[in-house]
Amino acid sequence: MDKLKQAYERMGLPENASKEEVEQRFSILARQARSRKQRQSSSDPESAEDSFAEISSAYRLILGLDDQRTVDQFTEKEYGKYKKFAGAAEKTDHFFHYYKFHLLGGILVIALLIYGIQIYLNYQAEQERLANLPPIDLSVMFIGDFGNQESDELEIAENALLAQFPEWKRTAVMITYLPTLPEGQTDFVLQQKAVITLMTEKPDAFIMDRSAFAWLSSQGVLRNLDAEAAGLFQPHLPPDSAMKAKAAEDTAEHIYGIDLSSSPLAQKLPLKSNNEFIYGLRTGGNNDAKALHFITNYIKPE
Incomplete structure (x- = not known):
């Protein structure tokens, strides 16, 4: 002093x-x-x-x-x-003041790490569940105005299909929404989303409404069914049920779908689009036998 x-x-x-x-x-x-x-x-x-x-x-x-x-x-x-803890309280306050962003960053990293681990564990559990399931007998994509792809809708549709073919152990269902009359930016985005889905998913068969059938057949996604309509399907094929269209790379009309809207089995399916139910096979599919068995059963009267 x-x-x-x-x-x-x-x-x-x-x-x-x-x-x-x-x-x-x-x-x-x-x-x-x-x-x-x-x-x-x-x-x-x-x-x-x-x-x-x-x-x-x-x-x-x-x-x-x-x-x-x-x-x-x-x-x-x-x-x-x-009081006697004043020094410790001051040091703690200074620490959080100067390092709060470091702490927040560390907490965020830990949270992201936990989230990533949880996603990985869920993925592993799902893969293990799928590995224990029997092989898929038939995979079907509902495409058109068939509602949203909710898990309960998929399960209901899969169980409905499986109930119609007791000899099968497992079916897989996908639902892809496609606007009936595309108008505006939103519908354009939905159509582009459907294109991406078709590029990544490989279903054995399609169940479509008329708008989706016209779009898929023009894109060359559907397989020509001329031979089956004249042979395998012919004995039970309802009049005017063979759906013809022109593909982008083929100027001639061919049968690309079978209209099963009036089929008793089709009426039992939980997913419908304006009561339209058109069946078609994917071009290049490797499960034709069961896909054709499916449609043969649907065109037969109960």
Whole structure:
């Protein structure tokens, strides 16, 4: 404290002087020191320098103490209530103040890691479940205005198909919504989504409404059924049920679908689109035997 007392004496101020008084006094003394330096520059330059250095040192010491008092007052106000734990509380508060973004980033990384692990475990569990299931006898895509692809709808449709073929162990159903009359940006997006689905999914057969049939046949997705309509299907094929169309790369009309809307078995399916139920096979499919067995059963009268 002796040094502090000497600093106030050097600046000609009482020890209870305010910060503003210290600032004003330093400005006055600094100007005086510079003036003396200019007058003594030739006779005693070192004395002038020492005088200014003493004033600056006293000024810094006083302001340092004032800043420390401010910090001490703030610390007492904020952490005094913790008493003997005030130091630990202050350190903890400073830690969270300076590293809060690091902590938040760490928490986010941990959350993402847990989320990723959960997704991986769910994927592994699903793969294990699928591996334990019997092979798929027939995969069918409902495409058109058949509603949303909800898990309960898929399960209901799969069970309905399976019930009609007791000899089968498992069927797979996909539902792809396709607008009946595409209009506007939303319908265009839905149609593009259907295109992507057709590129990634490979069903054995399609069940369509008329709008979807017209679109799929023009895209060359459906297999030509001319031979089956004249042979395998012919004994039970209802009049006018053979659906003809032209593919993009074939100018001649061919049978690409069979209209089974009036079929008793079709009426038992839980998914319908305006009571339209058109069956077709995928071009390049490798499960034709069961796909043809399916349609043969549907065109037969109960």
